[in-house]
Amino acid sequence: MTNSASADQAEQVAGVEVGEARITIPGMSEEGENLATAHEETEHSHGGLGESTVKAKSGGSRADRTTSLNVADFAVPTGREEEWRFSPLKKLGRVLSDAATQTPVTLKVRNTATGVTHGELALAQSPRGTVFLAADRAAVVGYSQTQTADHIKVAANTELSEPIFLDITGEAAGHRANGHIVLEAGNHSKAVFVMEHRGSADANLNVEVIVRDGADVTVVSLQRWDEDAVHVGQQDAEVGRDAKYKHVSITLGGEVVRLNSNVRYSAEGGEASMYGLYFADAGQHLEHRSFVDHNSPRNSSNVLYKGALQGQDARTVWVGDVLIRKAAEGTDSYEKNQNLILTDGARADSIPNLEIETGLIEGAGHASSTGRFDENHLFYLMARGIPEKEARQLVVRGFLNEIVQAIGVESIEDTVQQDLENELKIAGF
Amino acid sequence: MSTLAIKDLHVSIETEQGSKEILKGVTLTIKSGEIHAIMGPNGSGKSTLASTIAGHPRYKVTSGTITLDDLDVLEMSVDERARAGLFLAMQYPVEVPGVTMTNFLRTAKTAIDGEAPKLRTWAKDVRGAMEKLKIDADFANRNVNEGFSGGEKKRVEILQMELFRPKFAVLDETDSGLDIDALRVVSDGVNRAHSENDMGTLLITHYTRILNYITPQFVHVFVDGRVAEQGGPELADELEANGYDRFLAPAQA
Ligand SMILES: Nc1ncnc2c1ncn2[C@@H]1O[C@H](COP(=O)(O)OP(=O)(O)O)[C@@H](O)[C@H]1O
Ligand SMILES: [Mg+2]
Secondary structure, three states, rough: OOOHHHHHHHHOOOOOOOOOOOOOOOOOOOHHHHHOOOEEEEEEEOOOOOOOOOOOOOOHHHHHHOOOOOHHHHOOOOOOOOOHHHOOOOHHHHOOOOOOOOOOEEEEEEEOOEEOOOOOOOEOOOOOOOOOOOOHHHHHHHHOOOOEEEEEEEOOOEEOOOOOOEEEEEEEEEEEEEEEEEOOOOOOOOEEEEEEEEEEEEEEEEEEEEEOOOOEEEEEEOOOOOOOOOEEEEEEEOOOOOOOOEEEEOOOOOOOOEEEEEEOOOOOEEEEEEEEEEEEEEEEEEEEEEEEEEEEEEEEEEEEEEEEEEEOOEEEEEEEEEEEEEOOOOOOOOOOOOEEEOOOOOEEEEEEEEEEOOOOOOOEEEEEEEOOHHHHHHHHHHHOOOHHHHHHHHHHHHHHHHHHHHHOOHHHHHHHHHHHHHHHOOOOO | OOEEEEEEEEEEEOOOOEEEEEEEEEEEEOOOOOOOEOOOOOOOOOHHHHHHHHHHEEEEEEEEEEEEEOOOOOHHHHHHHHHOEEEEEEOOOOEEEEEEEEHHHHHHHHHHHHHOOOOOHHHHHHHHHHHHHHOOOOOHHHOOOOOOOHHHHHHHHHHHHHHHHOOOOEEOOOOOOOHHHHHHHHHHHHHHHHHOOOOEEEEOOOHHHHHOOOOOEEEEEEEEEEEEEEOOOHHHHHHHHOHHHHHHHHHHO
């Protein structure tokens, strides 16, 4: 077997609750591993030459999901649909209607380096809509209700040393705002885009990311909305030949946020990683859905979302779809979601859906865990003299830090860290 | 001179089938500067003893005592025990994501000493100790145990033992999974702590191999949750030659 075999072995004896606690040592026996206490955790690996496995799914196949740019193809959801069953539709009604913008969000683009241009694209004007394929009602109405999209383009062979910051501000709470942004990175270019959402609106904002061959693109989407903001969005990317794409979604603010982050590939040799970090307080609903469509051979993907929850009715949802199509031989993919529940009254749903239509893959695995502190992490730190309170602080910061470290933009990492500190103060960490 | 005394220790764990007694009356006294080897077959309760000394919440002491000089160890929390000078090198060191080794070592050292170590000398001490244990310098920037190989994890346990200078160290199969070079490096670390800090050592091992590098004054054979026989180093030689059969047979009768 391949990578997945050893990953499997390491994962299955894993620790408790939040745990990526691989307390085993590869190659050694597992006796003694039962230090771990009972936990809700599922981890699986699939793959290896000649093995064909199809994971049972909670809904229909992702391959059968409607995608279209035509509003008529999507009914208004009732809440029974697989893709809507976790969402607070009442609060989302205002962004699901086929309605025009009342007060637009403002977009300020910072970075005037040569090779970066900011233009506009009408509804059917290429490359708009070449990558984006609305996969639900929210996305399709947002798309078609945005007459003019913003187009930020990095010319081929341009390597930017500084990120392009897109400051997106909601100007009126309760006012509908539709928007569409096309981020295009030319062949062999290198760029980091940071979209930072602040203020308040009923925002329906979609993004499409075109990662041309050999390009290296990072998109950071920061949700720092005011507490009455509603935000739905679909952020689609297509990864070119031998290109690299990293998507990081950080959601801290907003009353209801529901984001779909999707990746597919236009050729071979592409690498995609999608990270997410969300911190839900009392009454917040933060929902993240990722979909990796392994539609062509020999590409890799890695998805890691982490969440923390505190307070009454703090609610998070993660649904991670990975579809390895028949054609996608040589795929290597992994996805994981971990949620740390800090107080009573919070609820996290975590659903990995892995569908594999070919046995000829390098590996495919998924893991999901939701729970309170990992007793083994605490024990290890305390066994080194660190008092319990401090050990908890280290563990929770460490847990969240893994994603912060993935952002890769120092100024953003610092401010996110500060925000997390403020969040942690609420529950007394 | 300190004494770690374990008297008639009974320990149970809660399983799905109810409570299960694992240690059935363990008595053992270790003084500063002494090296005791505990040898026994898999499942005999060696790790249970080690984890109980460290205070793992999973293990319930139903009777017996553990004292460190005049301190009642069983009354102490896990961190208090460590600060009192007990150290456990774990059989399976835990990965702690997102917490760097540097941060972890400094935080632990500060907790154990009750004050932050002097910045300049501490960095030097850490580097020096890592060099001696042949741990790559960039491990300092990595997260605690994350992605370390089996041997690396064991070396990092010994690194902590050297930096934290405990009165007593329990080494739970630190030798398992080490190649001969790593075994030598790790043994040197234990011998250093022994001679420099007069550390008392409880060396838990399944094999006699490590006893070529660390010489115990006392050997205890552990079977079915208790000490079945004790002696000097010659007992280890006998185990090397004959295995555990002699001790297992009566237990099964
Ligand atoms: N957490 C646990 N859950 C269930 N059984 C356990 C647990 N820890 C230890 N045991 C059992 O207790 C016995 C002693 O285990 P352990 O102390 O690990 O032995 P050793 O270290 O000597 O191999 C074994 O039968 C083991 O299966
Ligand atoms: Mg053991």
